[in-house]
Amino acid sequence: MIKFTLVSTFFLLAACSRDYAPTSSATGETIFKEACAECHQPKDPTIPQVVFSLNEKNANERYITHKVQGGSLMMPKFPNITGSKMRSLSTYVLNHSVAQ
Numbered sequence: 604m605i606k607f608t609l610v611s612t613f614f615l616l617a618a619c620s621r622d623y624a625p626t627s628s629a630t631g632e633t634i635f636k637e638a639c640a641e642c643h644q645p646k647d648p649t650i651p652q653v654v655f656s657l658n659e660k661n662a663n664e665r666y667i668t669h670k671v672q673g674g675s676l677m678m679p680k681f682p683n684i685t686g687s688k689m690r691s692l693s694t695y696v697l698n699h700s701v702a703q
């Protein structure tokens with residue numbers, strides 16, 4: 604219990620949280636445009652399908668989910684993107700990434 608409290612406190616300090624929640628009809632693409640595109644744009648406008656360049660070990664649904672739901676110092680967390688909506692968003696992100 605103490606450990607859980609410390610971990611939650613750390614996340615509260617580390618990342619701000621966004622209330623954004625996808626509508627029931629939202630696709631991975633609409634979620635991305637509504638919640639992510641303000642910060643994540645293609646690095647090269649002539650290659651619009653590549654938004655992320657992910658480390659090979661991070662190019663998976665588990666990592667994207669962790670990043671979106673947990674946030675980081677620089678990125679807000681999105682606790683209301685869950686379940687099938689989170690899976691659709693991960694698929695969209697992975698389809699718009701190169702792994703290296």
Ligand code: HEC
Binds near residue numbers: 657
């Ligand atoms: C307010 C700006 C902001 C928003 C909104 C935002 N991000 Fe981020 N995101 C960042 C920053 C800055 C980083 C790089 C620093 C880091 O990894 O924390 C990042 C990193 C990431 C990474 C890791 C990339 C890597 O190289 O490992 C992924 C994946 C990601 N974001 C996905 C998303 C998704 C999906 C959304 C929408 C739900 C989103 N982000 C919304 C700012 C944002």
